[in-house]
Amino acid sequence: MQLSRLRPSVFAIAALGWLMSSPAPGQTERTRPLPTAAETTLIAKARGIHDRALTLDTHNDINVNNFGFSRNYTQDLGNQVNLPKMNKGGLDASFFIVYVGQSSADDGFEASGYQRAYDEALSKFEAIHRLTRVLAGDQIELARTVADARRIHALGKKVALIGIENAYPLGDERTAVARVKEFYERGGRYMSLAHNGHSQLSDSNTGETTGWKWNGLSPLGKEVIVEMNRQGMMIDVSHPSKESMMQTLQITKAPIIASHSAVRALADVSRNLDDEQLMALKANGGVIQVVAFASYVKTDSAERRDAIKALREEFKLPPGTNLSPRRGGPGGGVGRGTGGAGRGPNPLAALGDEQRAALEKRVAELDARLPPPARATVKDFVDHIDYAVKKIGIDHVGISSDFDGGGGVDGWNGADETFNVTLELVRRGYTEAQIDQMWSGNLLRVMDEVQKVAKGLLAAAK
Numbered sequence: 001m002q003l004s005r006l007r008p009s010v011f012a013i014a015a016l017g018w019l020m021s022s023p024a025p026g027q028t029e030r031t032r033p034l035p036t037a038a039e040t041t042l043i044a045k046a047r048g049i050h051d052r053a054l055t056l057d058t059h060n061d062i063n064v065n066n067f068g069f070s071r072n073y074t075q076d077l078g079n080q081v082n083l084p085k086m087n088k089g090g091l092d093a094s095f096f097i098v099y100v101g102q103s104s105a106d107d108g109f110e111a112s113g114y115q116r117a118y119d120e121a122l123s124k125f126e127a128i129h130r131l132t133r134v135l136a137g138d139q140i141e142l143a144r145t146v147a148d149a150r151r152i153h154a155l156g157k158k159v160a161l162i163g164i165e166n167a168y169p170l171g172d173e174r175t176a177v178a179r180v181k182e183f184y185e186r187g188g189r190y191m192s193l194a195h196n197g198h199s200q201l202s203d204s205n206t207g208e209t210t211g212w213k214w215n216g217l218s219p220l221g222k223e224v225i226v227e228m229n230r231q232g233m234m235i236d237v238s239h240p241s242k243e244s245m246m247q248t249l250q251i252t253k254a255p256i257i258a259s260h261s262a263v264r265a266l267a268d269v270s271r272n273l274d275d276e277q278l279m280a281l282k283a284n285g286g287v288i289q290v291v292a293f294a295s296y297v298k299t300d301s302a303e304r305r306d307a308i309k310a311l312r313e314e315f316k317l318p319p320g321t322n323l324s325p326r327r328g329g330p331g332g333g334v335g336r337g338t339g340g341a342g343r344g345p346n347p348l349a350a351l352g353d354e355q356r357a358a359l360e361k362r363v364a365e366l367d368a369r370l371p372p373p374a375r376a377t378v379k380d381f382v383d384h385i386d387y388a389v390k391k392i393g394i395d396h397v398g399i400s401s402d403f404d405g406g407g408g409v410d411g412w413n414g415a416d417e418t419f420n421v422t423l424e425l426v427r428r429g430y431t432e433a434q435i436d437q438m439w440s441g442n443l444l445r446v447m448d449e450v451q452k453v454a455k456g457l458l459a460a461a462k
């Protein structure tokens, strides 16, 4: 948030913070005790830090239907990120995501499939540009550099940045390298080479259950990495496989990021980074933007996961099928929420009525015997931040949500609740300087370095 506006007294702010915080389980608004003096002081301190920081969330999905004249981000649309919610929660900057899902269509890796993906990507770039140029230029502006981001923030406006999730729309060897430059010019400042499912450029983390296509990066993927360094676009390793990340680190001349990943030591899912990956990221000078995505923050017990796997196999369902879709549980369901594109057909829909009823009964029995964990909270999320900071140091850790793409934890379910993250960081004893680093300092340092490396490569080529 900006500090330039009129500041009410710290006590009023503290009281407001208390009112906005959620009651603990079992408490209602009426039974919740008043904050103690120490708590009031802590909330006021956190509020000051939050207001002065440049708070940046590196991963928010979009739905192009929310960028029209009658329906757009100047309204609270009921999704997780929009301008009223950013204002309410003091979220200053957001990477909006040009996401295109990996196609499994027959022509997915042919010219027609690539064309569809490219068209979809362009519609998302255009939606973001429409927001910052036409719909709400007085409230939010697109940043192409770190200096832009700081200038826009100082004006009291929100900062929009663009990240590209899945480089699949780059197409084949005829177009891929040239489109890196094109996407950069359209404002893209980071890009991942794969999403869920292998692309023409890289293996995805999902290969852990389905097998590998490239054993890391494809030859074309390696060329794209080189070109991203040349253009000054950050390389994002959230979603690509571990081997892909390790090969990327062999090639890149600039620091890389994981735009929305959590810690595998605390939640054993293939989307998260293990200790070896974290150490490699540190050696590279990169940053992990720890993601507040409930099922990447907190997973089922090993026992429950085994039981779910056995049930899937018994009902001949593909690995990763979410057996409790309503819960969006860690069993693999990573629904993209209201902001994302379609996820393809649900394998459960293919079951006959009788089989479906039998499966439901078995899932209910399983839930009774090995209950699913309670949904992850801000505290669970900050446990991942603590772990990463202890492992690789404060300089390499940042914050992301994956809002409107399935993200959110109890207490940080939308941009409007962003203060709760700062409050928990203050509770854990982080200083203002450290919190500033995690909210944007580290990420912007990497973005700056990546652009400097590009300038150096350009100069060397002359």
Ligand SMILES: [Zn+2]
Pocket (backbone or CB within 6 Å): 165, 239, 260, 402, 405
């Ligand atoms: Zn993602």
